[in-house]
Amino acid sequence: MTIYPLLWVVPALPLAGFIINALFGAQLRKRDSGLIATLAIWASFFCSLLLYSQVSGEKTRQLFSPALEWISAGDLKLKLELVCDPLSALMLLIITGIGALIHGYSMGYMSHEKNYSRFFTYLNLFVFFMLLLVLGANLVVTFIGWEGVGLCSYLLIGFYSEKKSATDAGKKAFIVNRVGDAAFLLALFGLFWSFRSLDYFGVDGIVTRASEMVASRNLGDYQPLAFLIPILLLVGACGKSAQFPLHVWLPDAMEGPTPVSALIHAATMVTAGVFLVSRLNPIFLLSPPAMTVVAIVGLFTALFAATIALAQNDIKKVLAYSTVSQLGFMFLACGVGAFSAAMFHVLTHAFFKALLFLGSGSVIHAMSGEQDMRKMGGLWKKLPITGWTMAIGTAAISGIPLLAGFFSKDEILLHAYQGSVVYWVVAFMTAGMTAFYMTRMMVKTFFGARRYDDHAASHLHESPLSMTAPLLILAVLSVLGGWLNAAPTHLLDGWLTPLKIEGAGHAEAPGKLTTILMVASGALGLVVCGLAFFSYRNRASGDYVSEETRLNPAFQLISDKWRVDALYHAIFVSSGGDFARDLRDKVDRRGIDGAARGIPALIRWLAERLKGLQSGFVRSYALTMLVGALLVVVGCMIGLAR
């Protein structure tokens, strides 16, 4: 075991940035405050690069930090300890790399805001907790980060605290995440009492021993929990990664400032669920039925969210549902055992989704806060850098050949096909829908007739360099990122080797099949994007459907997100509130307290009956004293007699 103190430096840097800005942010000049926060993440990024080079070699695959005693009780010995293996190193690079770009972008984007330093305080804290999450050497350190990013999303989504919709969305994010957290905790307890350890690695570690079980196919005492625990973990992962039925918080999360959306959707938070499943992959592999559930949840979410994205008019909503859908692809990959393919898609998705969100931020910034695509159109000439970079992002997510998303999505489709043809058919359809709604978004925003008014036109401007530079960098990554794991080298797969377990993965796909599927998905992206682009471009509204068709009930249902939010509101908020109020008024006040109030009444009633026996107060006192004294004496006598 290699002890490596640098591991603590990686999260300590954003933490330091957080502390400085939290304590002195109000006194600092705006630019300094943002600069401190941004530099902290860049520094963290360079440390991560160093760590990457340490664990990417053949010899050392795991580095451990010095451990601090944390909670000890009985045989539970919890330590604050970090571990860096290829999986966490990959996450580190995504979090700090994309995170640093988003920080830099925010310095421009938030320059007009009054609570500038507070924004960066939260942003740094967010990165800190996310780093803790991926670096944790045991489940509880991961859980600290897990809850911590929940807190930061609450604070950042509700950043505009005077706006009710924003604070509602923040609260919703926290509570929905807490549902997942409760399941996570239960899984954690089950794992502890089964394995008597919460460490991932080491001789007694959960991952180590579960991997041995996978190899030996002997589950021992763990057998009864083998299905339940991965399902509970999946519920936890669904909370963070916005999978059905816990997806409802993510689209609302766009109430926060746009860089926050980019951070949540690309670099942090939503990737946590996929990371957790990958980290604990032997636990999932031990239960094939649980794996099937993971695949189906992912597949369903991918399709379900894609249908919603087809009908949205808010540019950020389209992107939000596309995130939910893409995360579904990642869960599908996990469910068919292709964990490294899932992580590959996490990586490429981080590039193009950060690009798309920051690009949409640039559009919104230019349009003085307008998010409705029906009031945009024809922005291509006005916002050339934003337009070009977003076009690249769109092409990448749509699976246009040779761009980042093409490789990662193709790999998931291939593995899905090996899992079941049904998976492949649905996923392929969903990929087509992705290409379609993303092109629709591009056309509605940048092409067609101009639909904004003169007031908006007068403010229209391309964003400053601090905002466009990150877009350009991300565009380059969205173009080239796919080659990291492209055939025949499969660099990333090799690098993430522990994620592939002997006997659990799939046999190498025949070359012919690989080629056919790759051509199919490449053709799909090209054809759908092309068709959508050329047919949309000439429509004034930038849309296929007229506003009248939108009133069609079927269309309304999709545009209303299948009314899942409305259903939850009816069940949990309205009926739940009524239930709690009934509990308060009828059960607690009238029922339980009523019974309690009955006791004095009963005593009074008894007293009325007994009154006849007594003539005065003095005697009653005397009687009481006598009885009491007798009791004591009798008690003592019994005691002495023994």
Added chain:
Amino acid sequence: MDSKSFLLLLVLIPLLGTLLISLSERGHAKAIALVGSVVTLLFSLFSLLPSGSGNGPFYNLSDASWFPALGIHLRLGVDGVSAWLILLTSLLGLGALLCPYQIPEEKRKVYYGAVLALIGLLNGAFAALDLVLFYLCFEACLLPVYFLIGIFGGTRRRATAQKFLIFSVIGALGMLASILGVYAVAGTFDVIALRQRGIAGEAGALLFLGFAVAFAIKTPLFPLHTWQADAYAETPTPVVALVGGAMAKLGTYGFYRFCLGVFPEASAQYGSVLVWLAVAGIVYAGLIAAVQKDLKRLMAFSSVSHLGFIVMGLFSGNIQGVSGACVQMVNHGIIAGGLFLLLAYLENRRGTLKIYGLGGLWDQMPIFSRIFLLFTLASVALPLTNGFVGEFLTLLGTFKLYPAAAAVAVTGVIWSAVYMLGMYQRVFYGAPSRQVSSFSDLSDGESGLLAPLAVLIFLLGIYPAPLLVTMNGAVEATVGSTK
């Protein structure tokens, strides 16, 4: 200083202070109370340090015959758990006394005298190792609170004070009967001797019941909780910091010290009943807290929910659960104490704690809002705050024997988020309402008073070892006897 006598001083100094207040002029009341409370706090720091004679997990023992004919002694001593509870009492007592609060001139003597007496009696209850002495302190704690409700409460004070008294007296009678029964069975009131002996069998079960009912009312455990929200609502808010933070632990401490300690067999046998009542309370009180219209009542129900975790952990039957419960007694005291002090600040500015009409304090009172957020997060048991450690351990411990109960209880993390963040949104976010726009932010003195509690939230959250290590011996001895 002879270590034998200073535990006694923790009781005597505050009580003498109360006597002094009653004899001296009104103007001196606050000064006497503060001096008495500071001296008590300093001495209580010593109660943590094992210096005197010990016996098993107990240390700093002293024993003086009191009523020799009845075998009643002034037996005092602490273990790792009660030492922390004494420290908590003294700390929150000082906080309650220092908290600015508008008290009518003519009622000052009662107010300060009562708070000081409460500190002394609570210390007595936590340090008593004689059943009769414990009983006297336990019951005498009622009096100051009863007077405070009766004198300072609002329009419903008489009904509330009566209800509080009746609930408490019913519990007391059961416990008194059990204490006499214990003497009849074992022939001693000495807690250490009783713990070594243990009382088993049917007699044990019956006597256990008497204690359990009294402590269930005191805690309060669902469904015996209905006195609490009313009592908190009518008690002066700074005092609720002491009552809700420290006195509420009398019940859970009683479970720990007497039910687990003296009746290990009955505790194991009837543990499941108490675990399920506790779990029911966690969910039930969490739901009701979400629909409260008054901040103090909301916190009262939140307490019922959080104390449910403690009772659940105590009867979980393993070290993790009991450690978590004991740690949570202290940590909940710190968090609830801080929250009630914060409410007192708000009440000073506004006159009422009705939620309706509040909003927008985030920009209006930035320091107050940030500190309040910190305590809110600790209350929802966010990791790295002290609120997490205990709830995590109690759940983990309970899961072993009672996985279904733990599965229901774990939803507590959802309910607490629902009612605390819902409350936080209504009070702090949104545009400042008209009545809020005149409020001033916290003064240095006000925030300074909360600083030690805020530091403890982080300190005991990031490094809970001081609590866990010092309590470990006591917990192991207690759990060992239940096995």
